[in-house]
Amino acid sequence: MPKPFTPKVVTANALIEGDVIYLTNSGEWSRRHEDARLFTEEAPAEAALSAAALQASEIVGAYLADAEATPKGPKPTHFREAFRATGPSNYAHGKQVDL
Amino acid sequence: MYSYTDFDEAFVRNRVSQFRAQVERRIDGSLTEDEFKPLRLMNGLYLQLHAYMLRVAIPYGTISARQMRQLAFIADKWDKGYGHFTTRQNIQYNWPALKDVPDMLEALADVQMHAIQTSGNCIRNVTSDHFAGAAGDEVADPRPYAELLRQWSTDHPEFQFLPRKFKIAVTGAEADRAVIRAHDIGLQLVEQNGEIGFKVIIGGGLGRTPMIGKVVREFLPEADLLPYCEAIVHVYNTLGRRDNKYKARIKITVHENGIDTMRELIEARFAEIRPEFTGVDQEMLAAIKAQFATPALREGDVAAYEAAREMDPVFRAWADTNLTAHRDADHAIVTISIKAHGKTPGDATSDQMRLMADLAEEYAHGELRISHEQNVILPHVHKGDLPAIHAALKAAGLGTANIGLASDIIACPGMDYCALATARSIPIAQEIATRVDELKIEHEVGELKIKISGCINACGHHHVGHIGILGLDRAGVENYQVTLGGDGTQDAAIGTRMGPGFSAEEIVPAIERLMLAYLELRDAPEETFLATFRRLGDAPFKAALYPESEARNAA
Structure with missing residues (x-):
């Protein structure tokens, strides 16, 4: 049996800066995880990913990442995505200070 | 230290302008990421978790004070004021923006440095003993051979699309400080009947299938180095598996075919191509060797060192752990710990880089080394200068006395x-x-x-x-x-x-x-x-x- 679909966001890296970005409800890209559109069904998630992959002059390496809904917006469920959403743990660099 | 020829200079500059045009075409949309990725990797540019990462080669870990200052300048101008020294004697910048990378490469070229072949399925930065040319126990300085291998392997037409990456390490001493048995090719300089040559080891590697390398040739005459290495990489390029990334390294080729079969194939190929090497490589080697002559070591008494040992327990603790015997009894090899307790192993700030460059210039013939253990070395220091060096390092957070101890940790x-x-x-x-x-x-x-x-x-x-x-x-x-x-x-x-x-x-x-x-x-x-x-x-x-x-x- 295929695994049940778990909620996901579309994420990628920005072409010029290389930093982590998320696809929002309005189809724009945001630096903040909580702005991301949370897909609860597989077909629209895959469609959004395919559409994102066409924006080659803005983004690199789009993929679907697991996330969960919270009152403040989607939150990563895996530690790798949590690090991507905040920055490295050895310095106050990246999103944890830039945003 | 090796200084670029006009050929080297033109080659590196040409690559920078090529890459500048490639970046422009990526940004304006003419190149897709799939097209661009192999081009950026050839120039050391990765895309990591939070940003791009530029990996700069420090060939065989040798770097001048001027080059170290330029690394600091690059860290300040285009990164976040620090760099990360790696287990392959490279330096990595963790935060460059894509549009700035050509300028960074240009700034590197200004001091005869580059990021070529620091990634991809090619022959990578050749590594060596960080004490080369200074250690008392070596047969000869391994770096001229490493430089010859670098020139031979750079853009080698036969080896641009190997099954997988390929790493070579060279050491001049029996005491292996370059981990040569965990390399695709490990070379150890040895002496036999008064003649210099190499013990050649192949098929070592770490990763998901760790293997200790096996000796393929007990003694290879010095002049046969390039044709023999070319034969090894040729056999690997032909036989190495391209069907499975995890079985593509030469360690698997050696494991699956056996060292005896590999030896036969390598020796056969070697016999075939040896006549093509007519001695130009040996002329180049002689010219390279002349550039690695030991600097003129100064004389003078070492009373200041003995006094500091006597008087200052902090200095004594540092001297006991961070100094290594130099082949000249009045000199020492200084290892500067980039492992202060609680800090990131291998990270140096631009200020620290500049200080180390200053110390190298003032006390150590303008030369530094990067070790695979992620520390920085001043290879030729007169013992009389050690107290002054230690005081300056201590003030900059670089005086940690922990080389070889539990907190001198390698971490990726x-x-x-x-x-x-x-x-x-x-x-x-x-x-x-x-x-x-x-x-x-x-x-x-x-x-x-x-x-x-x-x-x-x-x-x-x-x-x-x-x-x-x-x-x-x-x-x-x-x-x-x-x-x-x-x-x-x-x-x-x-x-x-x-x-x-x-x-x-x-x-x-x-x-x-x-x-x-x-x-x-x-x-x-x-x-x-x-x-x-x-x-x-x-x-x-x-x-x-x-x-x-x-x-x-x-x-």
């Missing part, structure tokens, strides 16, 4: 930066170092190499750590496996996995238990952790790692 960037990582390495290294400093036990524990990798690719060399730590993702949680008894020297050995992994919270106490158990178990203070492990085997160390199961078994 791990999941704090690396897109391939499965767990973090840096915080584990920071916590272990902080803990041993709190306990004040590392000088008592003595020589202990702890090496941490944040994934199975083993950039942190955990397989050859006396204590190896491998970070994995176990069901969405960071988990750390411990291996013991690894060794990266001439007595190379792959560590043995002890048992179930530890959580991020449990791993530091587990390492502490290992160190305390060792202090109880050793015969005498002279018996190192590794020697004690070799004498006693797994059992007492497992008992220290897993006290609960020990208690259960006893009940």
Whole structure:
């Protein structure tokens, strides 16, 4: 049996800066995880990913990442995505200070 | 030190302008990422978790004061004011923007540096003994051979699309400080009947299938170096597997075909191509060797050194751990620890880089080295200058006296930066170092190499750590496996996995238990952790790692 679909966001890296970005409800890209559109069904998630992959002059390496809904917006469920959403743990660099 | 010829200069400049045009075409949309990726990798540019990462080659770990200052300048201008020295003697910048990378490469070219072949399935930066040219125990300086190999391998038309990456290390001494047995080709300079040549080892490597290299030729005459290496890479290029990335390294080719078959094929190819090498390479080697002459070492008394040892216990502790015998008795090799307790292993700020460059210029003939253990070396220092150097280092947070001790940890960037990582390495290294400093036990524990990798690719060399730590993702949680008894020297050995992994919270106490158990178990203070492990085997160390199961078994 295929695994049940778990909620996901579309994420990628920005072409010029290389930093982590998320696809929002309005189809724009945001630096903040909580702005991301949370897909609860597989077909629209895959469609959004395919559409994102066409924006080659803005983004690199789009993929679907697991996330969960919270009152403040989607939150990563895996530690790798949590690090991507905040920055490295050895310095106050990246999103944890830039945003 | 080697200085670029007009050919080198033109080659590097040409590559910079080529890459500048490629970046422009990527940004304006003419190139897709699939088209651009192999081009950026050829120039050392990765896309990591939070940003791009530029990996700059420091060939065989040798760098001038002027080059070190330029690395600091680049860190300030286009990055966040620091750089990360790696286990392949490179430096990595963690935060460049794509549009700035051509300018960074141009700035590198200004000081005869580049990022060529620091990534991709080609022959990578040739590494060497960081004490080369200064150590008392070497047959000859290995760096001229490393430079010759660099020139030969750069843009070599036959070897642009190897099955997988290919790493060469060269050492001049029996005491292996360059981990040559964990390389695709390991070369050791040896002397036979008054003639210089190489012991040639192939098929070593770490990663998911760690292997200790095997000797393919006991003695290779010096003049046969390039044709023989070309024969090895040719056989690998032909025979190496392209069907499975995890079986593509030469260690698997050697493992599957056997060293004897490999030797036959290599010797046959060598016989075929040897006549094509008419001696031009040897002329070039002679010219390269002339550039690696030992600097004119100064004379003078070493009273200041003896006095500082006598008077200053902090200096004495540093001298005991961070100095290595130079071949001239009045000189010393200084290892500057880039492993202050609690800091990121291998990271130096731009200010620290500039200070080290200043010290190299003032006291050490303008030369520095980067070690695969992620420290910086001043190779030729008169002992009379050591107190002044130590004072300057101490003031800049670079005076840590821990070389070869428990807090001198190799750690890969791990999941704090690396897109391939499965767990973090840096915080584990920071916590272990902080803990041993709190306990004040590392000088008592003595020589202990702890090496941490944040994934199975083993950039942190955990397989050859006396204590190896491998970070994995176990069901969405960071988990750390411990291996013991690894060794990266001439007595190379792959560590043995002890048992179930530890959580991020449990791993530091587990390492502490290992160190305390060792202090109880050793015969005498002279018996190192590794020697004690070799004498006693797994059992007492497992008992220290897993006290609960020990208690259960006893009940």
